[in-house]
Each structure stands twice: as C-alpha cells, then as structure tokens.
Amino acid sequence: MTRRAGVAVASLALLALAACGGGSGSGGDGDSSLTIAWTSTPSELDPNLYGGNPDVYLGHAHMGTLLAYDIDVDEDSIVALDDLEPGLAESYETSEDGLTYTFTLREGVMSEYGNELTADDVVYSFERMTSDPKTLQSSILLPTSNVDVESPVTKVDDYTFTYNLTAPSAQALTILAYPILGILDSTEMATHATDADPYAAEWLATHSASFGPYVIDSFQPGTEVRLKASDTYYGDAPDYTDIVIRAVPDGSSRAQLLVSGEVDMISEPPIDQFQTIEDGANTSIFQGPDIFRHNWTFNTTDPALSDPRVRQALSHAVDREAIVESIYQGYAEPAYTPQSPQLYDDQPETGTYDPDLARDLLAEAGYADGFDLQIAFSAERPGPYAENIARLIQSDLAEVGVNATLNGVAAVADFQAGVSGKKYQSFLYTERPSQPDIGFGLFLYLNSKSVLNTSGINIPRLDEIALEALRTAPGPERDALIEEGLQLVADNEPIANLVDVPALVGINDSVGGYKPLTSGGFRFEKLTKE
Known part of the structure; x- marks a missing residue:
C-alpha cells in the first residue's frame, strides 16, 4: 500500500492470500x-461486548475486516501502521484534505x-458499533482515530461507501483491520433481531455472522471454541480446516x-x-517483536508520589537487568523509554539503574530518610511471577531507604477494581496499546480524560x-509533537x-506461518502445516 503526493490516492489490487504449504501437522x-490451549477463551462472541483479549484473538479467525494486517514484514519488526493489505475492500481513494x-x-x-x-452490511455494522456509546469502538477506537462517530460511513452504491473523518488520522486505516471493527452479515442478523x-445481541453472543476465513462450529462459553474453515471465504482455503481452542488456565498444564x-x-x-518446551522433541518457544510492556504504575494523586522527583527516584532505584535475568530468564529486555521502542526510535532515556541518583532525588523532594510505600500486584497481570518481581523491587528500594510493603490481591476482579478506582499507592501492571501508533499510546495511558x-x-x-x-498526519509536524510529549513523560x-x-508462544515445530500482531493475536488463515 502506497500513498501518493498531492491528492492522496491508494489503490489496493485484489491480491490473493499467500499460497498454503503442504506437509503434515502434529496430528499426522x-x-x-x-x-x-489459551489461558482463557471468550465468554461470548458479540464484538460489541469486549470481555478481554481472547475476544480479539478469536475475532481474527471469524470476523471479516475491510483491511487486513500484512504480516509479510521483517521478522524483527512489528506489524505497523502501514502494514495493510486488502480485506473485504479491494481498494480505496483518499480525499485531498485526508477526511x-x-x-x-x-x-x-x-x-x-x-x-x-454489500455496502449495506458496512453501514449496518458501523451503526451497530456506535449504537452504544460504551462500546470499545464508540468510546476509544473510532474517536481516537478521528472517525465521525455520528456518521462513520456513507453508502454510495452497493459496492462503494465513504469512511468519514473529522480530522486527519495516522491510525484511521489500521483500526479497520482490528477484528472488533469487522463487518457483519446484516441480512442474517435481521432474522434474529426483535423489538427488544x-x-x-442475544443470538450473536454464541454465533458467528461475518465474512472471515473461519466460522464458529461450536461454542462453549469460557471453555472451548471449535472453528471450521468457511466454505464461502473469498481467499484461498487455509491449511487447517478445523481448529479447537481450549481454555487451560494453569500454565504448567498448558506446557505439558x-x-x-x-x-x-x-x-x-x-x-x-x-526449558521443558525447548527440550521437547517437537516443540519450541516462538519469540517475536511486540509492544507489550510490564510496568510499575504510580498513583500520582498520592501525597508522596505526586512529586515527579520521587517517582523518578523509585524508577532509578530498580535494577531492571536483574529482573530480566532472574524473572524472565533473558526472554525480555529492560525498558528504558517512555513508550515501546517498537513504536518510535528516538526517545529520552528513563529508569537507568542508579541508586545514588535515586537517593539524591529523594533528598531533594524532602524524603532523605525514605518513606513507606505499598506495591499491589496480581498473579493475573502481569502474571504468576508478579510477587517475585515485587520482592526484587522491594529489595532495591530498601537500598535507597524506601520501606515497601507488598499487597498481593488474590481476586482478579478486586485487583482490577482497585486499579480502576486508583485505590493503590502503586501497583504492577501491563500495557499493550491495541493500535501500533505512538500517538495512540500517549493518549491511551497518559491523557487525563482516558479511561485507561x-x-x-x-x-x-x-x-x-x-x-x-x-489529529495530525504522519510527518515532521507530528514527530515534533510526539518528541515533546515523550520528554514530558520522561x-x-x-x-x-x-x-x-516479546511475543512468546509455545508451538509445535509442524506449525508454520505464525506472526504475532500488536493486538496480541495472529492471522489464523496464514498458519501452515510444515
């Protein structure tokens, strides 16, 4: 996909999907x-009812999207903003003003x-997305992409429609490949609609009704999903005609x-x-680029943590290299930038390990003798090793005079409520912006109006x-804004x-074609039998 100067015109040829490979899978x-085996599977299938990341992951299988993520990129690079190819749409043209x-x-x-x-399906799908202002589409994805939520699309004829923006956007096209913005079969949906x-929604909670490569064959909420390759899919038939996804919450059980x-x-x-997986006869750990981060979030409304010098001091007190080696066994990298380095190259440095600087900053802020700090964590997010991370941080903080107490919250719902309600002084957490855009990341986690x-x-x-x-198209003007924003964050x-x-997946050597997406999912139809 290319963009020309002047009147921006991008024409997508009707490209065929990559040819499927032969060979045998693990079943013979x-x-x-x-x-x-996933840690969990969706409890429902309605794209308007976001229930967690597995909803998005599964959507990559059964939801047909207007554009698709082009996974033919360098193995060391993420699938980024411009890595798009035809989906249900074969081409588009952009107006001179980019709107x-x-x-x-x-x-x-x-x-x-x-x-x-037809275009009627597109109009219906966007009307459905925006029918409730609380949907993820209405509240975050469309507004942050400057899509006109009041009139996101307009039918021109049966096979043509306009996509309407209120301002230029770097990610307006990328979100069209995100599965919860997939297109539904409005004719079939109408047969299940009632006045109430x-x-x-009741029917769609347990059925598929889109144009994707797979269809839902059977669905047991929260337990198991069975997929079958669609007989009517417009692309080439995938290698795998039947896929079973099971919920296996225990990590050791999944590995075995x-x-x-x-x-x-x-x-x-x-x-x-x-190591057990790497030592397996036919198994290995796939490691690929991602924008996934594990972090330590501070409640900036707390009296002590409201001072940025204190927050910087705590960050400089933590030995990230030690965390990577002892907790992640070298399968991660220390994070020293405000946002993922996969999103933007030139960023200010943060969090280098420097206990002396940490002590100096604490003294400047009036805490030369340290202070008491609570660190909350959950085994769900960032994971079962959260307590070990917290203990390493606790030990590092003791070296600069900060007395940290740990608060392990057993119930995931309770932990999430505490995070959302800003009840914790500090807590361990994760972040992965659904769109691979630095501007989106800055807004999502750092804008005062963002729910996240x-x-x-x-x-x-x-x-x-x-x-x-x-609201600014990619270019020098936007870069200047981004760099000012990153410095403020630092x-x-x-x-x-x-x-x-990184993206980490346990995989049988007979499965090929896997490329992680920044959504956390992958394109099911691109998997091959090796």
Missing part, C-alpha cells in the same frame, strides 16, 4: 486439524449464510499438553516451563499534545516501565 500426515476515504468492496463475497457482502433486541503433543500451540507459556489512565497523571500540555498528535514518569516483553 494429512491431518488438517489444529488444537490450541474522506472512498472504499470499493470486493464483489461476490459471501457470508456463511449465503448472503453477498434490535441488533440481535504441548510437549506431549496433545495441543499444537499454547498462549503465555510459563517462564519456568520454557490508571496513574491519574494530569499534565495539561501532555493532554494537548496527545490530542493534537491524533520528566514526570507516572509509570516506571520495567521490561519490554
């Missing part, structure tokens, strides 16, 4: 089934119910299932099982920068980023 020669995209749909695309894709349920050959892939392989601003940081100039960056450090974590 000719087997076309794949079994995956209107005119899309042309592929013709002859059929849903699993035998209904042809006009958008057929992989090594024994009972499953072909596992999510979130536990660190203490990495868990630190409570409120810097008016940073708010202005984040909003302006979202100077204030509301979040001490600890480690940059």
Whole structure:
C-alpha cells in the first residue's frame, strides 16, 4: 500500500492470500486439524461486548475486516501502521484534505449464510458499533482515530461507501483491520433481531455472522471454541480446516499438553516451563517483536508520589537487568523509554539503574530518610511471577531507604477494581496499546480524560499534545509533537516501565506461518502445516 503526493490516492489490487504449504501437522500426515490451549477463551462472541483479549484473538479467525494486517514484514519488526493489505475492500481513494476515504468492496463475497457482502452490511455494522456509546469502538477506537462517530460511513452504491473523518488520522486505516471493527452479515442478523433486541445481541453472543476465513462450529462459553474453515471465504482455503481452542488456565498444564503433543500451540507459556518446551522433541518457544510492556504504575494523586522527583527516584532505584535475568530468564529486555521502542526510535532515556541518583532525588523532594510505600500486584497481570518481581523491587528500594510493603490481591476482579478506582499507592501492571501508533499510546495511558489512565497523571500540555498528535498526519509536524510529549513523560514518569516483553508462544515445530500482531493475536488463515 502506497500513498501518493498531492491528492492522496491508494489503490489496493485484489491480491490473493499467500499460497498454503503442504506437509503434515502434529496430528499426522494429512491431518488438517489444529488444537490450541489459551489461558482463557471468550465468554461470548458479540464484538460489541469486549470481555478481554481472547475476544480479539478469536475475532481474527471469524470476523471479516475491510483491511487486513500484512504480516509479510521483517521478522524483527512489528506489524505497523502501514502494514495493510486488502480485506473485504479491494481498494480505496483518499480525499485531498485526508477526511474522506472512498472504499470499493470486493464483489461476490459471501457470508456463511449465503448472503453477498454489500455496502449495506458496512453501514449496518458501523451503526451497530456506535449504537452504544460504551462500546470499545464508540468510546476509544473510532474517536481516537478521528472517525465521525455520528456518521462513520456513507453508502454510495452497493459496492462503494465513504469512511468519514473529522480530522486527519495516522491510525484511521489500521483500526479497520482490528477484528472488533469487522463487518457483519446484516441480512442474517435481521432474522434474529426483535423489538427488544434490535441488533440481535442475544443470538450473536454464541454465533458467528461475518465474512472471515473461519466460522464458529461450536461454542462453549469460557471453555472451548471449535472453528471450521468457511466454505464461502473469498481467499484461498487455509491449511487447517478445523481448529479447537481450549481454555487451560494453569500454565504448567498448558506446557505439558504441548510437549506431549496433545495441543499444537499454547498462549503465555510459563517462564519456568520454557526449558521443558525447548527440550521437547517437537516443540519450541516462538519469540517475536511486540509492544507489550510490564510496568510499575504510580498513583500520582498520592501525597508522596505526586512529586515527579520521587517517582523518578523509585524508577532509578530498580535494577531492571536483574529482573530480566532472574524473572524472565533473558526472554525480555529492560525498558528504558517512555513508550515501546517498537513504536518510535528516538526517545529520552528513563529508569537507568542508579541508586545514588535515586537517593539524591529523594533528598531533594524532602524524603532523605525514605518513606513507606505499598506495591499491589496480581498473579493475573502481569502474571504468576508478579510477587517475585515485587520482592526484587522491594529489595532495591530498601537500598535507597524506601520501606515497601507488598499487597498481593488474590481476586482478579478486586485487583482490577482497585486499579480502576486508583485505590493503590502503586501497583504492577501491563500495557499493550491495541493500535501500533505512538500517538495512540500517549493518549491511551497518559491523557487525563482516558479511561485507561490508571496513574491519574494530569499534565495539561501532555493532554494537548496527545490530542493534537491524533489529529495530525504522519510527518515532521507530528514527530515534533510526539518528541515533546515523550520528554514530558520522561520528566514526570507516572509509570516506571520495567521490561519490554516479546511475543512468546509455545508451538509445535509442524506449525508454520505464525506472526504475532500488536493486538496480541495472529492471522489464523496464514498458519501452515510444515
């Protein structure tokens, strides 16, 4: 996909998907089934009801999107903003002011119910997304992409529609490949709608109704999902015609299932099982680029932590190299920048290990004798090793006179409520912006109006920068804004980023074609049998 000078025009040829490879899967020669173990599986299928990351991951299988992520990128690079290819749309043109995209749909695309894709399906899908202001699409993805939420798309004819923006956007196209913005079969949906349920939410909670490469064959909420390759998919047939995804919460159990050959892939392989997986006869740990970070978030409304010098001091007190080696066994990198280095190259440095500087900063802030600090954590996020990370931080802080007490919160719901309610003085957490855009990352976690601003940081100039960056097309002007914003984050450090974590998946050697997406998922139809 390229963008020309002057009137920006991008024309996407009707590209075929990559040819599928031959060979045998883990189930034996000719087997076309794949079994995956995730930590959890969705409790429902409605894209308007975001219930966690597995909803998005599964959406990559059964939701047809207007554009698709192009995974043919360098193995050391993330799938970034411009890495897009045709999906349900075969081409688009951009207006001179960058506010209107005119899309042309592929013709002859059929849903699993035998209904042809038209612009009416696109209009219906966006109307459904925006029917509730609390959906993730309405509240975050469309507004931050400057899409006109009141009139996101307009039908031109059966195969043409416009995509309407209120200001230029760096990520307006990228979100169209995100599965919860997938297109639904409005004809089929209408057969399940009622006066009380006009958008057929009850039916869609347990059924698929899109134009993706797979369809839902059976669904047991929170337990198991079975997928079958769609007979009506517009692209080439995938190697795997049947996929089973099972919820296996225990990490060691997932690892053992992989090594024994009972499953072909596992999510979130536990660190203490990495060697077991690597030593398996046919298994290994896939490691790829990601924008996933584990961090230590400060409540900036706390009396002590409201001083940026204190927050910087705490960050400089932590030996990230030691955390990487002892906790992550070298499968991560110390995080020394305000945002993931995969999103932006030139960033100010933060959090270098310097206990003497930490003591000096504490003294400047009036805490020469230290102070008491609580660190909350959950085994769910960042993971079962959270307590070990907290203990290492606790030990480092003792060296600079800070007395840290640890608060392990057993119930995930209670922990999340405490994070959202800003009840903790500090806590261990994770972040992975769903869109691979530095401006989106600045807004999502650091803008005072964002629901995901868990630190409570409120810097008016940073708010202005984040909003302006979202309204500015890529180029020198936007870069200048981003660099000013990153410096403000470094100077204030509301979040001490600890480690940059790669995409880690346990996988059978017979499965090829895996490329992680910044959503945390992958393109199911691109998996190959090696």
